[in-house]
Amino acid sequence: MLSGSQHAMLNQKGRNNANKSSLGELLRPTGGHPPQTQITADRAVFTEAYALIPKGVMRDIVTSNLPFWEGTRLWVLARPLSGFAETFSQYIMEVQPQGGSDKPEPDHQAEGVLFIVEGELTLTLSGERHTLQPGGYAFIPPGSSWQVRNESNAPVRFHWVRKAYEFVEGLEVPQAFVTNEQDIAPSKCRALKGAGPPRALSTLRMFATICT
Numbered sequence: 001m002l003s004g005s006q007h008a009m010l011n012q013k014g015r016n017n018a019n020k021s022s023l024g025e026l027l028r029p030t031g032g033h034p035p036q037t038q039i040t041a042d043r044a045v046f047t048e049a050y051a052l053i054p055k056g057v058m059r060d061i062v063t064s065n066l067p068f069w070e071g072t073r074l075w076v077l078a079r080p081l082s083g084f085a086e087t088f089s090q091y092i093m094e095v096q097p098q099g100g101s102d103k104p105e106p107d108h109q110a111e112g113v114l115f116i117v118e119g120e121l122t123l124t125l126s127g128e129r130h131t132l133q134p135g136g137y138a139f140i141p142p143g144s145s146w147q148v149r150n151e152s153n154a155p156v157r158f159h160w161v162r163k164a165y166e167f168v169e170g171l172e173v174p175q176a177f178v179t180n181e182q183d184i185a186p187s188k189c190r191a192l193k194g195a196g197p198p199r200a201l202s203t204l205r206m207f208a209t210i211c212t
Contacts, residue, residue: 029058029075029092029157053077058092067106071099071150074160088163095121095156100149105140111165112140114148119156122149125176132158135181141165141173 045052063073072095079089105112114123116136123130123138124147132138140146142165150156165173
């Protein structure tokens with residue numbers, strides 16, 4: 001049982017977390033290698049039910065590359081058959097200036113979501129250009145024509161979630177849309193009584209925060 005003072009401390013912590021910058025919570029690794037003097041105890045854990053990937057293990061040695069992407073590397077957070085992921089994959093992408101891809105998605109049956117955590121990304125979706133900045137979010141339906149490019153002078157980092165779309169007879173495929181979480185008014189979360197009205201967290205933001 002928690003004492004009254006402990007409950008008060010938890011409520012105050014909830015209010016403090018609610019007032020933090022939402023983007024400050026999100027994981028955006030920069031790679032590199034730990035100094036030889038650093039004692040590293042972090043390690044990834046994979047089981048049949050879940051996968052845990054601490055941020056401390058996201059170094060240069062575990063980056064990956066994708067075909068048809070230039071000036072780009074990524075960290076794999078989830079992929080089919082790695083722990084809990086059976087139908088989707090999630091990457092943290094890092095695209096250098098002038099890098100990107102003219103055909104980023106090889107699977108026409110996959111839907112995707114881009115969520116920018118650092119830098120600026122130019123997304124061309126069905127011929128329309130969008131400039132995505134931190135907090136920027138884009139839903140990309142299956143079969144879409146899209147390209148991405150870093151036209152800035154600094155690296156851009158973003159989460160990319162890919163999932164096999166499940167077509168249902170009689171239901172149309174959702175339309176693409178681009179927005180920014182900073183433009184969405186905060187809504188009260190009933191689960192956090194007494195913690196004030198924190199910014200609504202999407203499932204994507206949950207995964208983007210879980211490794212911090």
